[in-house]
Amino acid sequence: MIVEWLAEIGANLGLWVISWFDGIEIPDWFGMFAELLAQVLASAAGMGAWVPWGLLFSVVGAVFTLWGIIILVKAVRWVVGWVPTMGGS
């Protein structure tokens, strides 16, 4: 029940954050931009001989993944810091 309670809190927190965006509509230009970007990427598919797409995607993915991990670690460290005897007062 405790874990379920935590899950409930986490879910409600997530729903609360998501609710911040209620009423916001995605502008039309975003869809056009995404479509344009998709066309560009599709065109770039024929440049595989020039550009190391696989390596590029892997490196970019690794950088962003590491970035996310670091943010998560910092967040956990910040939360733990509030606990007495573990950095908090």
Add this chain to the structure above:
Amino acid sequence: MRRLTIALLAGTLGVTLAVVPPTLAPDQAAQALCISSISPQCQPGNIPILVQAGVIAAPSTSSAGVGIPAYSTISAGLSQQTSAVAGLTLSGILGTSATAFAALWSLFSGGEAQTDAVLSQDGIKGLKLDTDPAYTSPGGGMPDWATHTNGECFMASTQLSDWRERVLSAVTAHCDPAVPDVVVLEPKAAFNDPAGTMTFDTTSPGTLALIWQRSTAPFSPTSVHAVCSVGGVPTRKPSPTITVNTFDASSTKTATESVCGIDPFYGWLVSGPFGAVGYNGGATLVGPATDLPAGGEPIVEGTLTVSISCKGPGGVYEVEADYAYSVAAGESVLPPDVTCQPGDIAIDAGVTNTSPGQTEPEVLVDREQNGVLPEIEEMPDLYPECFGPDASPCALRLERANAGAWVTCGDGAILCPDWAQLVEPALTDQYRCVYGTNVLDIRYCSSFRAPSIGLLPNTDENGDLIHPNAPIPKLDGFLRLYTPQGDPWLTPELPGAFPDDVVDLARECYPNIDKDGWGVLNPVSWVLQPIQCALRWAFVPRTSVLEERLTTVSQAWETSPPGQIVNSVALIIPETVPQGCEGIPFSLAPFADAGGPALGLPSNTVYIAPACEGDILQPWAVMVNLLLSGTVLILGIRAMIGQVGALVNGGGPAG
């Protein structure tokens, strides 16, 4: 308005009469007289709550030796379906004796959003689904019910028309066309479901009776009886008078799943001018039969008296009807309707037969033994707003707490599959049982329970029927399940009793009374087991709960603006790494000549910087690829080192 459900089929006596062999010699059984389908019904708008089926049988008095063989099967499984079964011994009926069964069953809600007792079209009593979309989930429901005709509930219009033609053709062959009258067909449903009755008015095409049919039990293409008008008396012809072998059984499923949203406990339900006959079967004659030769048939006479007790907000009253019959052996009779006032319910019913010369009627169906459940009988007193001619039908439904509000558990409580796993106080904290606007004790929703799996006691985890003839859960706090043989699977002693797995859990949590129980000095068991259980209760989440939370958040995320943006971006990213070498395509279509591609080229698409094998730029592409690879690697490694360094040094994440 939220409503629905009293799936109380009834107000109808479907008395099926057939031979029960034990007291009859084979030759006697072969000459049995069957009286079938005594079908009084509630008036339009009433709530039918009672269905009875009885069996009487007698050897024919025919001296001509006309045989009507093998009327030996009668509503098999009927006793298993009933919540109250009374065995009757009918002595002296029509000059013989036979054992008979009179069965009564009633039900209170096989599932939410399934039925409500409302006046259906054509003034025919029927059960109707709620039109509230909140109760029409998932996969069930029929929000556009009101726009459908009764026939369309059974099957699509074109199929209905086809079926009508087949039926009319068959009826014409057996009935007197000069006497157009109501024709009753008594089809036998598949999967050994007892038969019901479908009424068919030849004088008013289009007034096909209501038919509900379980999706898993298509309408049987065989075993259809015709009931013709003989001297103004609807008389059933011996079975099988009509056989619609060419009927496409698969088409019978049309619309029943998507439109009718069948209650899984109903085989199917038919209603019409002669009354509604549901799961009880009406008349089910199995086996070959022979039409009697013209003339010389033995005539059996008598008077059937059908009576019911009705109850509404105004109290209890009696309704009775006599029906004098004079039929040839082997034919059947249909007594007139017996109805309660609109909106009232029938609380008991009985049938007697009086033969010529008899002073005391024989009891065929003993009303003393065929009353509805006390919980149902008291409903008009407790919830008067749900009964009476002007009342709105009320529904029994299970609701769960959600963010400070109560939301429905849906059709058959399908949205709350784990609710029966809970125990007090979590059970009543999270769930409540509602009838109309009244909050009942949670035990009243026991009809939504299932032992460990499934949603309803008579369904498996896929929603399929475990046994089509299993009984319908009662409106009480007890979960009663029965095997096809009628043996109880699980009979909890207390309201709110738990499924087996919960019981097993409880056993794990406390010392075994036989081995190391409380009476045995075993501190380890005394302490360790409860603590283990408590820890498990505290820290091991239920998968269903986590899945529900995750699903809720996921759905909210996907419909939110950030979620939509992320999804859009995800769609942009190619699923596979581009590895083409043909270069960037460029269309010259705007410059195309009238007679062909632009500039005399072979195609309107040219490729910029092609570097495939054989292209002049291919060696250069290799060198550029190597150069870019090295650059990307260096920049990537540098970025990651910077990030890690920033973390170690306490700074923000480096880009």
